[in-house]
Amino acid sequence: MAFERVGVVGLGTMGAGIAEVFARAGLRVIGAEADAEALARGRGHLERSTSRAVDKGRLTPERREEILGRVTLTTSREDLRDADLVVEAIPEILDYKISLFRDLDGICKPETVLATNTSSLSVTAIAAATGRPDRVIGMHFFNPAPVMRLVEVVGTVVSEPDVVREIAELAERLGKTAVTVGDRAGFVVNRLLLPYLNHATVLMELGVAGRDDIDVAMKLGAGLPMGPFALLDLIGLDTSYEVMEVLFDETRDRRHAPSPLLRELVTAGLLGRKSGRGFYGEETAHPRGPARSGVTTFDVAGGPGAEELAERLGAAGFKRSANGDVVLRLDDRPVVEHAVRLRDPATMLGVHLVGDRVAELARTALTSDEAVGGAIDLMKVLGLDPVPVKDRAGFVVDALLFPYLNDAVRMHDSGYASIDDIDAAMRLGCGYPAGPFELLESLGLARVRDGLRALYAEYREPAFAPAPLLDQLVTAGASEFPRR
Template sequence: MAFERVGVVGLGTMGAGIAEVFARAGLRVLGVEADAEALARGRSLLEGSTGRALDKGRLTGEERAAILGRVTLTTSREDLREADLVIEAIPEHLDLKLALFADLDRICKPETVLATNTSSLSVTAIAAATGRPGRVVGLHFFNPAPVMRLVEVVRTVLSEPGVVDEVAGLAGRLGKTAVTVGDRAGFVVNRLLLPYLNHAAVLLELGVATRDDIDAVMRLGAGLPMGPFTLLDLIGLDTAYEIMEVLHDETRDRRHAPSPLLRELVTAGRLGRKSGAGFYSGEPPRAPDGGSRPGVTAFEVAGPGADELAERLGAAGFKRSGDDPDVVLRLADRPVVEHAVRLRDPAKLVGVRLHGDRAAELAVTALTSPAAVAAASDLMKVLGLAAVPCKDRAGFVADALLLPYLNDAVRMYDAGYASIADIDTAMRLGCGYPAGPFATMETMGLARVRDGLRALYAEYREPAFAPAPLLDQLVVAGASTFPRS
């Protein structure tokens, strides 16, 4: 099917961006809003976005005029009768979408494809509200639509395969990268991203680490574009809360229940950047400082990689001594306290996990003294590492957040929900991650991921933390990569 005339219903930030994307690709666009006031806001968003692109030299005046000239605005849905494709971008309330699609089904010609930009609601339920369920798909753009390269094309059990392929082809024509996924709450990106963000809030509630330290280790240690709390504030806490509720309604997985802290902040009106305060109150995350010269005269270090760390500290002017050190650094996974109790003075031991040359997690046991934590932090800062104190818990912070996300990706693939390539692509382009989950696991080592998940499951007894059967089988078989067809 040749898509030449496209309707966009709802011209808020997302809808106006989608209309711009279609118009930039040379398609004629009919934008529909509920009333004249909303229509004026939509026109302002279109003019503002293209105006900024003009100011930055990304569009010429002629190109901007051509884009705006391809967009016609109206308050009448009846004008959509000749559209080849209609996509809605109205608020995320299922009853509103069901009513809209029933109306579009009446108005549009039989061959018109109807699409929803929902980020988490059931596309199947929306399709079933029409007389053309085979021609209804999800077409999930990411904000800002003119900039973000990813589009999730969502198929249902009712979708005609040819229609899904045609819509994916259209996404390519728009200059987007399409991934085709099954109809599960959250699709790929939100289904993997939001539980990770929610889990970060749970770790904060449990006191495993501070807000700023969790953000720092995930940005500097795990290499993510931003920490979970900074990202939650950007997304909007109310949006995150709503998506988590949709996920929980479908899965009944207790990990998908919005964390109490997230619920409290939303109830208090702290919605993130949109309200001026969320996890942060306008202040930026605390940047790890370089610290001053610590008052440590002697240290000891043990565990895998101890000699290398000792050499680095020695080069910085510190003395390694096993007699009476100020602090004992233990390079090991938890439980770190098992190493502490073997010492003459267990209060001096601090667990250390290095993340390249950027960050170090410092595991604090129930016996560790504040002086030892301060000494370890100062030593790490002298080496140029961001020091992240945390409780002596399985996975500390980085693995406790990263490994369940990776495990979820394995389960998603194993269920036939999306391909490895599409999952990796979705997380790279949709979240700006340096690598997708499968590439990340292969870099880390499948056995390390499997063993880390076993440790998390043993401590937290969360069923979803148990290694996915496929991951376990690949490790047992000695595989280092996932099968790709």
């Protein structure tokens, strides 16, 4: 069908952004809110967003007026009766959404498609509350909607295939990239992103590394736009907690249970940027890691790239000695078994170079503070950002990255979404430099499989066991995933 008149119910930041997207594409938009006060706030969102676009040179004043002229605002849902499509953007409370869709079902013409912008709730449950479940789908925009290019189009087991296709085509007409997925909690982006963020809080609770060190490792080492704690504060800890609850309710996977620290912060009202304090906030900056140590000698006791590292340190003016102040072991696995073979095991740390900017420094149960401080000095001289971590499987970067990649493989193998759609969703929805399958193939399938085995051996977390598809491809000697 031709979508020319679109309704948007709920004109908060997200709903107003969605209305703007439709109006920019030349569609007539009816924006509905509960009362005059909420409607005025919605109008303010639209006016400020389009004004910013003019200030940045992205819109002319004439084009802005044209866009705003396409939007009609109302407090009466009856005004949506002639809409071809109605998109709901009210708070993420299932009972509220079901009540709204029942109301819309009685107001809108039979051929109208009803879409929910939910980020994680069951589209099937919403559809089942109407008399047109085949014409109810998910249309999940990302915030800010006028800027973010991704739309997740969510079909259910009763969705009319033509409707799903037509909504995906409409998203493309809006200038977005549409990925079509099934109705599972979190869809693609939140189902992969939130467990990774939750896992980061667990590693911090376990003392594997500190908040700032984890953020540095994932931003500078893994190349992500933000570290997990900065991103949690941006998303909102309450929103993240709610999504994890939805995931856990569906999967009963203990990794999806919100971490105790996340629950505690939400209960205390520390919700991130929206409340002024979350994982970050009103605290004095603390130096990362011990103070300078005055180390003068070192040794590199093996591992891939050991001699190259030794040469770099030697060129920087440090003296190599078999009994050095600090002994480094290049590895991405726990190094305590190597430390106990030394005359002085307190001097050994593991070193895992992540990209060309970060060095994870793994401290064993025997490592001294002086050795940690010395290793930090050595890495800083080389221009690397040192990240002290406990001597645990995967350290920080691999421990967070590999389970996320494994989840993506399981998602694809279940038939839930294609490789290309999963990669596009994570690039466009999260701003990642590469999708999970692109990253898997770049890192090497065998390396990721073996890293997952090490994580599983240490943590005994069933979800850390390599996905069967990944294991089979490595066994077959494959270096890429088959696209089908």
